[in-house]
Amino acid sequence: MKWxxxxxxxxxxxxxxxHGVIGRGLTDGRLELVSFNPRAHATDVHQTVDDRPYGxxxxxxxxxxxxxxxxxxxxxxxxxxxxxxxxxxxxxLTQSLVAEIACWPEVILLAGRYEGVDERVxxxxxxREISLGDFVLSGGEPAAIALLDAVGRLVPGVxxxxxSAEADSFSDGLLxxxxxxxxxxxxxxxxxxxxxxxxxGQIARWRRKQALGWTWLRRPELLERQTLSDEDNDxxxxxxxxxxP
Numbered sequence: 001m002k003w004x005x006x007x008x009x010x011x012x013x014x015x016x017x018x019h020g021v022i023g024r025g026l027t028d029g030r031l032e033l034v035s036f037n038p039r040a041h042a043t044d045v046h047q048t049v050d051d052r053p054y055g056x057x058x059x060x061x062x063x064x065x066x067x068x069x070x071x072x073x074x075x076x077x078x079x080x081x082x083x084x085x086x087x088x089x090x091x092x093l094t095q096s097l098v099a100e101i102a103c104w105p106e107v108i109l110l111a112g113r114y115e116g117v118d119e120r121v122x123x124x125x126x127x128r129e130i131s132l133g134d135f136v137l138s139g140g141e142p143a144a145i146a147l148l149d150a151v152g153r154l155v156p157g158v159x160x161x162x163x164s165a166e167a168d169s170f171s172d173g174l175l176x177x178x179x180x181x182x183x184x185x186x187x188x189x190x191x192x193x194x195x196x197x198x199x200x201g202q203i204a205r206w207r208r209k210q211a212l213g214w215t216w217l218r219r220p221e222l223l224e225r226q227t228l229s230d231e232d233n234d235x236x237x238x239x240x241x242x243x244x245p
Contacts, residue, residue, distance in 0.1 A: 001155050002032045004074040004081060004108040005144050006067075008049060010035030013111070016145045017152075025158040033148075034077055038062065041069035050114050059115035067110075067117065071125045074108045081106035082127040085117065086143040088136055090129030093147060097130070101147075102154035109147065111140030173226050175219060177210035205235070213239030 005013050017026065017033060025031040039047045042063075049067075050060035071083060084107060091097070101107060110117070110126065122129070132143045153159055180191040194206045212235055215222050228236065 001030070001102070001104070001152070002034070002078055002081070002106040003148055004034050004036060004078045004106070005111060005148075006036045006038065006070045006074055006108065007111040007141055007144065008038060008113050009111075009139070009141055010037055012141045013144055013148075017148060021158055021160070022149055022152045025152055025155065028157075030155055030157050031152050034074075036070045036074045036077075038066040038070040041066040041073075053115065061115055062113060062117050062121075064118050064121060067121055068125060071108070071110070071121075078106040078108055081108040083108045083110060083125060084128045084130055084147075085110045085122060085126045086112065086132070086140040086147070087116070087129045088131050088134070090131040093130050093132050093150075095150075098147075098150045099154055102151045107151075109140075109144045111144045113139045173222060174211045174215045175222070177207040177214065208232070209235040209239050212236045213243065216240065217243075 007013055014033065014035060017023065022031065026033055038049045042048055049063050051063045053059070053061050074083070075081070082104065086109060130147065132146060137143060180195060184191050184196070192206065194202050197203070212223075212228075212232055216236060216239070223236075
């Protein structure tokens with residue numbers, strides 16, 4: 001999968017994505033990252049990339065000419081890529097949207113700075129707006145890093161084990177179950193006996209019950225969106241009964 005990021009701080013994005021499984025995906029060619037800096041299109045000695053907003057008010061906006069030139073440059077390199085603006089006004093990023101983007105062969109992300117982007121640039125050049133949540137960052141780079149990390153791990157071959165992504169939180173609309181490793185006991189807290197039993201059917205049942213139960217405890221609104229099977233309802237009822245003092 002090919003990624004383009006339009007950013008005033010390309011090193012920030014490139015360095016953050018150079019580690020771990022995403023870094024290995026970039027190294028082995030399963031992922032490709034190209035940065036496009038609007039400063040490269042500035043024509044003045046100061047490489048100006050911001051301008052004052054009409055109507056006054058605090059802050060600056062990204063300069064239209066340099067920004068549009070960077071978008072055009074990115075489209076030349078990635079002609080099949082939708083251009084996504086990372087914005088608080090965008091649609092919320094969810095695991096299902098991450099999975100959708102992971103199926104695209106290419107994507108271009110616009111990481112904004114300052115007070116944002118001229119609305120006409122959004123109308124003319126942006127295909128989609130996506131938000132990480134109801135909060136504001138100092139720039140779009142952290143959002144771009146988070147989105148590409150989430151997307152990259154779903155690209156075939158990037159994770160060492162394909163089943164790892166399938167078991168993630170939100171992959172089936174629920175939180176993930178708890179996990180344990182050695183030693184068997186820490187400060188009086190033991191690994192649940194079922195995980196030591198070697199009985200794969202019982203382990204799978206326990207993990208499903210925990211996923212349902214943890215979602216009920218921590219993110220009940222997620223359960224409201226689910227259509228649970230009779231077995232899932234029985235497991236959730238069992239978890240609730242066992243969790244009562």
